[in-house]
Amino acid sequence: MIVLRPLDSGRSQADIAAMRLPDSFLDDLRNRLSLSHVVGRKVTWDMKKTNQAKGDWWAPCPFHQEKSASFHVDDQKGFYYCFGCQAKGNVFGFVQETENVGFMEAVEILAGEAGMPMPAKDPKAAQKADLRTRLAEVTEEAVKWFRLQLETQAATDARAYLERRGLNRTTLDRFEIGFAPDASDLLMNALTDKGIPFDLIEGAGLAVPAEDGNAARDRFIHRIIFPIRDPRGRCIGFGGRAMNPNAKAKYLNSPETVLFDKGANLYNLGPARTAAGKGQSLVVAEGYMDVIALSQAGFEASVAPLGTAVTERQLQMLWRVTPEPLIALDGDVAGQRAGLRVVDLSLPLIEAGQSLRFAILPEGKDPDDLIRDGGPKAMQAVLDEARPMLSLLWHREVVGKSFDSPERRAMLDRDLRAVVRRIKDPSLRRHYGEEIARLRAELFGPVVPRGDGGGLRGNREFVSTKSHAQNRPFTPGKRWQPPAQATTTARTSDLAVGKTSPDTLLEQVILAGLALHPSLIGEFSDLLEAGHWTRDEHLWLAQVLIALEPQIGAEAARITIDERLGHEALEILLAQRHVRISPLTRTDVDGARMCIRDALARLDARRGADRERREAIEDFEDGADEAMTWRLAQAGRLRDNSQRMARSDDLDGADEVGLSTYLQDLLDTKVWEKAKKK
The missing domain is CATH 3.90.980.10 (DNA primase, catalytic core, N-terminal domain)
Structure with missing residues (x-):
């Protein structure tokens, strides 16, 4: 329990005068550190009673023994109060009491946490x-x-x-x-x-x-x-x-x-903070008249910069009010440029629970125009359609540009990696990379893992296989032609390689099973559409399978595959020993379903383990902590799970022989028949 003492006990007037710091410095310090963040180090929040969106936090009081959550933190106003012992104060007072330090020491502690140098002593x-x-x-x-x-x-x-x-x-x-x-x-x-x-x-x-x-x-x-x-x-x-x-x-x-100080203040911030505390969305408009029109229309949580572009200090002030402010942009080119300037400024600052969204107004209209023409409902509709930051970034990088050459696609890859590197939060950086990889797959084709699992991660390369397949997916009813430079031999020769990665072998089992039992394609369509394939040949076969007519028979499916990929493609795949001896070739559709599911589960487990290891390495690069330890442990559990799925010797680091043994064991034990009896 923390013992309370009077804030100014033992201080002379000279001491108090010596503590005078510039108001601008103290205000900036308050803006950079939320009270809930500082208090959160000393208490355990009652999340049932807490309302994070309104900055309303509750916890058992750190100043007296209790079990109920009577200690209240108001992040909007920057004050705390205990309804049990009546302890109250601001962020500086809290640090004074919990750390048993004086005012200046409390300021120094908080300034160090915020990365702000203390101002020089000024008599x-x-x-x-x-x-x-x-x-x-x-x-x-x-x-x-x-x-x-x-x-x-x-x-x-x-x-x-x-x-x-x-x-x-x-x-x-x-x-x-x-x-x-x-x-x-x-x-x-x-x-x-x-x-x-x-x-x-x-x-x-x-x-x-x-x-x-x-x-x-x-x-x-x-x-x-x-x-x-x-x-x-x-x-x-x-x-x-x-x-x-x-x-x-x-x-x-x-x-x-x-x-x-233009860059350290926002127009209408005080009233907007109060309105946001009551549940309104915080809207950042361009100028005074926009804010006034928005407020008169009921959008009272509206602010504007003061004749300058949004600054880092203003972003911190906005995030003190709400974790995800809405930036209202005019729909013209100038508005888009302004939005991108805000995005570029905020990229190093965003983190989990601290970002921006962008509401794009119709071209030629500002909030005042929109409200006068369509009323508050028109403005609310625009706010409801607010887009995430990544949407603006992606738009800037790809819209109106051509990527018809490897050099141009490589330039896009470089620019996208540069965007992701600017994000400091490791978890958020990973999620941005994954989302960019998904968007890129929609533009060029699915991302193919290479060696480390692929994806837009750090300096790793990410490659689009659909770009090799004429930059478009298959569509039902249309005949697909492989690229002229990719001959049948080139497309299928890799399938005959005797020693390949376990992921590749598992993919071959899955694809062979679906080719032989096309009635199962509907059950695994999500895999075929979104799967990350290790080889172009696998992607091409997956695209042909997803384009097959529903209820097509096995013989008709094989004819279609031969027509679109060449006779050798499926022939070489089915000739692989681990495919040839698997239950796929000698059982009914239920057996094939179980074999495909089992291979898919092993593949997911392996890739999950690899992903956790990569993320642990990235966490380590940003500083070893509990997160890294947890990720490595998780990777180990996933790998163990992957190994336990097999009834024979493990497949980890194995080749075709290991997978063949595993599949032979599936056949011998007839696991699908046991599953049906349950």
Whole structure:
């Protein structure tokens, strides 16, 4: 049990003053580390009571002995509270209490975990904090002034514009929208009349100092004004939409100030976080008007970057709110490019439970347009069809490109491997590789394992066999022609090799069984369509089998195979000793079914063991831990299972003789007859 102590016990005012750190640093640290992540090291979450999507976590309290989950963590607000002992605080306080350290030590622990260097000691930190407070007071005065100006005669056109955009009075008040008149010094004069010195007005980003003979002037002139608040509710800056169509910049934002960091804040983040906590999807739009239109239509969990491309710090802020934000993109080329920039930025940062999805709007429409034309339902339909990150990446790599040569396909392979390598999370990197391999198989043909099992894994090569088969699958009713350069001898000679891999031998048993008993093809169609074959010949035969007419007889099936692949293909396959002595050639359909299933089970077990070993090696490359140990143990269990399936000597590392012995034992024991009696 953790003993509570007062946070500030034994601290002098000098000590407290020395602890002052830049607010921006502490805010960034909070954004990078969720409270649930930090607390999770000390508690066991009650997952029945916890609602991860809303950032609502429950566990037995670490500060007093209890069995019930009365300790609550609110990830959205960044606070914890125990309903039993009344312990409460934020992420810094939790580390102080659980590690028995002071505030600065707690900050150092968390900064190290987040990979952030501690800021250099600044004897003027207290003065800077005081300056931020004073600047925030200036911006609040400016908010009031801008809002009053929207009600004046000078703002007639601005009010008409906002009305045309469909903004009602409630929305105008909710977002505190104001107006800057077409004059160069009205705001400066209003603020100085309140006793605010010019250096604070300039420091808040509201005035441009005199230069080159020009007098000082207001920064925002003849613009609709959108106040920008940080998650704590402070006004830190402004955005202005020009009323003059000839203005150099349609939108103008506050400059970087002590208060305002464009890349570390998001428009409407505070209210959006609250709405997301109530179950709404977090939507990232392009600009202020999009967010306002979305919120007015009921999509209150909407935010936007502040005149810049999305930054890494903003992504971390989004993931603090929800594990999978929706990026709303315009359907034009510029929107696609913007989405891909976000994808490229986020690739090294994504992990299990931390990704993005992309909602592509109709071309030529932004969220405001879509909602005005089709209402909230039209927008919801777009959000419901949001696509995963990989969809955009794949689109970029293949759409509009030709892969009619080995060089071009090799270039695609190289680019896809580069994409996968950028993902740091080993498990996620593996899943991305597998999905890319699947997409590639749809484009060129199934991926054929080579040596290590194939797939788009690390630096390993992945090869499409369908590309050898004229880049298209078989379709029922059409005659397939093998490539001209692949003669019958070349296609079938490998089948006559005396010593081949166990996987290849098992594949030959499966394919031979289906060729001899075509009535079983429907039961194993998934295998034929998605199987990873070790040889081109196996793929070609599988494609012919899947294209056969349903209920075709054995003799008719053999004639069709001979017509499409050549007489030698099936003849050499059936001449292999392990096929010739197997139950396939001397039993009924039930016996063949059992033989095929048994061979398939052995093949799956072998490949599962190989896959687990590869993944263990990849885990080892990223640092040995419990995951690697578990994977190696799992690989051993799978391999043992593969060996126990045989009733004879094991097949591991064996050749045709080992498989022949195994199949002969199947025949001798008539395992299929025993299965039917059960």
